[in-house]
Each structure stands twice: as C-alpha cells, then as structure tokens.
Amino acid sequence: MLDRIGRVLDPYILLMFATVALAALFPAEGQGAVVAGVAADAGIVFLFFLYGARLSPRAAWDGLRQWRLHLAVLLSTFALFPALGLGLKAAASASLPPALITGVLFLCVLPSTVQSSIAFTSIARGNVPAALCAATVSNMLGIVLTPVLAAWLLHTHGVQLSFGVFRDIVLQLLAPFLAGQLLRPWIGAGVLEHKRVLGFADRGSILLIIYVAFSKGMAEHIWRQIGPRDLAVLCLWLAALLGVALSLTWLIGRRILRFSVEDEIVLQFCGSKKSLASGLPMASVLFAGPQLGLIVLPLMLFHQLQLIVCAVLARRYAARPEAAVMGTAPAPAV
Numbered sequence: 001m002l003d004r005i006g007r008v009l010d011p012y013i014l015l016m017f018a019t020v021a022l023a024a025l026f027p028a029e030g031q032g033a034v035v036a037g038v039a040a041d042a043g044i045v046f047l048f049f050l051y052g053a054r055l056s057p058r059a060a061w062d063g064l065r066q067w068r069l070h071l072a073v074l075l076s077t078f079a080l081f082p083a084l085g086l087g088l089k090a091a092a093s094a095s096l097p098p099a100l101i102t103g104v105l106f107l108c109v110l111p112s113t114v115q116s117s118i119a120f121t122s123i124a125r126g127n128v129p130a131a132l133c134a135a136t137v138s139n140m141l142g143i144v145l146t147p148v149l150a151a152w153l154l155h156t157h158g159v160q161l162s163f164g165v166f167r168d169i170v171l172q173l174l175a176p177f178l179a180g181q182l183l184r185p186w187i188g189a190g191v192l193e194h195k196r197v198l199g200f201a202d203r204g205s206i207l208l209i210i211y212v213a214f215s216k217g218m219a220e221h222i223w224r225q226i227g228p229r230d231l232a233v234l235c236l237w238l239a240a241l242l243g244v245a246l247s248l249t250w251l252i253g254r255r256i257l258r259f260s261v262e263d264e265i266v267l268q269f270c271g272s273k274k275s276l277a278s279g280l281p282m283a284s285v286l287f288a289g290p291q292l293g294l295i296v297l298p299l300m301l302f303h304q305l306q307l308i309v310c311a312v313l314a315r316r317y318a319a320r321p322e323a324a325v326m327g328t329a330p331a332p333a334v
Contacts, residue, residue: 012203013304019207023214023293033215040212043205044281045176050202051139051278052180053191066130069263073112073134076249076271078145081108082153088241095233097225099294102154104237106283107299109149110274111142117270120310124317126265134270139278143174146282168285202277209280210296217293226294238302242309245272265317269310276303 028036085108089101096104114135121131180187191198249271253264279299287295 013307015207016210016300019210020214020293023211024218027215027218028212029215029219033212033219036208036212036215040205040209040284041172043208044172044284047176047202047205047277047281048143048173049176049180050191050198052177052182053184053187054180056136056184056188066127066133066263068257069127069130069259069266070134070137072252072257072267073270074138074141076245076252076267077112077138078109078141078149080248080271081245081274082149084108084241084244085153088237092233092237096237097230097294099291100226100230100234100298102287102291103295103298104234104241105153106150106286106295107274107279107302108241109146109153110279110282110299111146112138112270113273113275113277114139116307116310117273120269120314121265123311124265124269124314125262125320126269126317127260127262130263131266131270134266138270139275142275142278143177146278147286150286172285173282206277206280209284210300213280213284213296214293216290219290234298235301235305238298238305242272242302242305246309246313261317261320268313273306273310274299274302276300 027033082105085105088104088108092104093101112135117135118128118131122128184191246268249268250264253259253267257267259267276299280296283292283296283299
C-alpha cells in the first residue's frame with residue numbers, strides 16, 4: 001500500500017507545499033507584495049487564456065449525445081457536492097475555524113478536473129471520450145456556476161461577494177477564456193505543440209498564486225488561528241467527504257441509472273474530483289483578504305487525497321476480468 005501511494009505522490013504537490021514553506025519563511029511584504037500580487041493576477045489571466053485555447057468545444061458538444069451520463073456528472077459536481085458541503089458545515093462548524101469551513105464550501109462548488117479525470121478513466125478502462133466531454137463541459141460551466149454557487153452558499157455563512165467580485169470574474173477568468181476559445185483556430189496547434197513548455201508556465205503561475213495567498217496570511221498572522229489538531233480534523237472531514245462522494249456516484253451509476261461499467265467509471269472519476277488548477281485562481285479573485293491561505297488549504301489537501309484514492313480505485317477497476325469490460329462487474333472497494 002505504501003508503495004502504491006508513493007507512486008501516486010506528484011512532485012508538483014511537493015512543490016506546492018514547499019511554496020507554502022517559502023511563504024512562511026520569506027513572505028512577500030511591502031512593495032514586494034504589490035509586485036507579487038500583480039504577477040499573480042497576470043498569471044490567472046494567462047491560465048484561463050490557456051484553458052480556452054486548449055479546450056475543444058467541438059469535442060465537448062459531440063459527446064453530449066450521452067446526455068444522461070453528462071447530466072449525472074454535472075449534478076454530482078454542482079448539486080450533490082454543494083449539498084454535501086452544507087451537511088459538512090453543519091457537522092463540522094464546531095470543530096473547525098470559520099475560514100476552513102469557508103474553504104470546504106468553496107471546494108464543493110468547484111468544477112471537475114480535466115487531466116487527472118481523463119487519465120484515471122483511461123487507466124480504469126472506462127469511457128475516455130465521455131470523460132473528456134464531461135470534464136470539458138464541467139470546466140466551461142464552472143467559470144459561471146462556481147461564483148454563483150459560492151455566493152449562495154457563502155452568503156449563508158456570513159461571506160458577502162460584491163458586484164466587484166463578479167466583475168473581476170468576468171475580466172480575469174471569463175474574458176481570457178473566451179479569448180482563448182476565439183483564437184483557438186489559429187493558436188490551438190501551437191499550444192498543443194508546446195504543451196510541455198506551457199505546462200511549466202501554467203504550473204508556475206499556480207505556485208505564484210499559492211505564494212501570494214499564503215504570504216497574505218503570514219502578514220496578518222492568521223496561522224495562529226489553527227494548529228495541528230485543526231489540520232488533523234480537517235483531513236478527516238475531507239476524507240469523509242471524498243468517501244461519501246465516491247460511494248454515492250457509484251450507487252447512482254450502478255444501481256439507479258444502471259450505467260455500463262465504462263460510464264460508471266466516468267461518473268465516479270469526473271463527478272467526485274475537484275479542480276485545483278481552476279480553484280486556486282478563482283479563490284484568488286473571490287477572496288482577496290488575508291484569510292485566502294486558509295480558504296485554499298482544504299482544496300490543496302483534498303486534491304492530493306483524491307489523487308491517491310482515485311489511483312488505487314482506477315487500478316482495481318483495471319484489474320476486472322476482460323469479459324466485464326463491456327458489461328457490469330463487482331464494485332471495487334474504496
């Protein structure tokens with residue numbers, strides 16, 4: 001088991017936590033904080049421009065023929081998870097600081113991942129074209145749905161999202177995304193050709209966003225509000241959230257909608273995962289205050305947890321008998 005987990009740990013995750021440590025030791029202050037903030041904003045614009053240039057609308061709409069599957073994924077992402085978040089808030093409010101609760105609620109309204117959902121679906125011998133479609137549509141809709149759902153959920157939690165926030169969403173997220181989509185016929189091939197180099201650039205942008213977020217927290221001394229116990233309790237709640245989401249998506253796909261195993265895999269992996277790549281930039285726009293570092297912490301932890309659990313789950317799916325690939329098979333243990 002330890003060997004399996006070791007193979008799943010992404011060096012990029014280690015870089016993210018190293019960036020947190022760097023912000024703790026050498027936080028951006030004064031003019032340096034201003035420069036870093038401007039650079040992080042530019043990185044957000046660049047990230048969403050690249051998302052627009054990479055995502056193929058044609059692939060998304062061509063796959064919508066499996067509307068029951070894609071509707072199930074979207075409802076899992078933007079309805080089931082918010083409901084679970086509200087339940088977790090009711091159960092965990094007494095055991096976690098408010099900023100972490102806000103972070104969990106924000107996590108629950110994020111779109112699905114793209115790369116890892118497709119990769120795990122492929123490993124599990126699932127319906128890869130449907131996974132590509134489901135993840136693509138989830139991220140396209142998430143640019144609009146995530147801020148709206150966040151405003152609704154967090155309003156009840158005492159967090160106000162002003163008109164200025166939605167203006168920033170349009171300018172920093174939606175406009176660059178649409179620009180990338182419009183320019184895709186001319187730059188799409190170049191983006192794919194230089195995918196590796198641009199991948200370093202967009203991951204570097206996310207590391208910069210993390211550095212700025214946690215620097216703000218260090219400047220305001222918010223880390224004194226939490227301790228090892230809070231982190232341990234948060235991890236337990238996040239593990240429970242992921243376990244319930246995986247169990248419910250399996251139950252819905254297998255018992256209620258009676259999907260094939262291939263489509264059931266898509267629902268589990270696309271419907272239970274949350275996008276760090278989209279979530280961190282969105283959080284930087286939605287939550288500009290010093291508590292941003294605490295708010296994104298649940299997302300960072302959940303991201304690593306979902307990679308480990310889904311990698312093990314994908315291997316168990318992949319180990320099913322060949323005769324079961326186009327039929328039904330016993331559910332793998334989570």
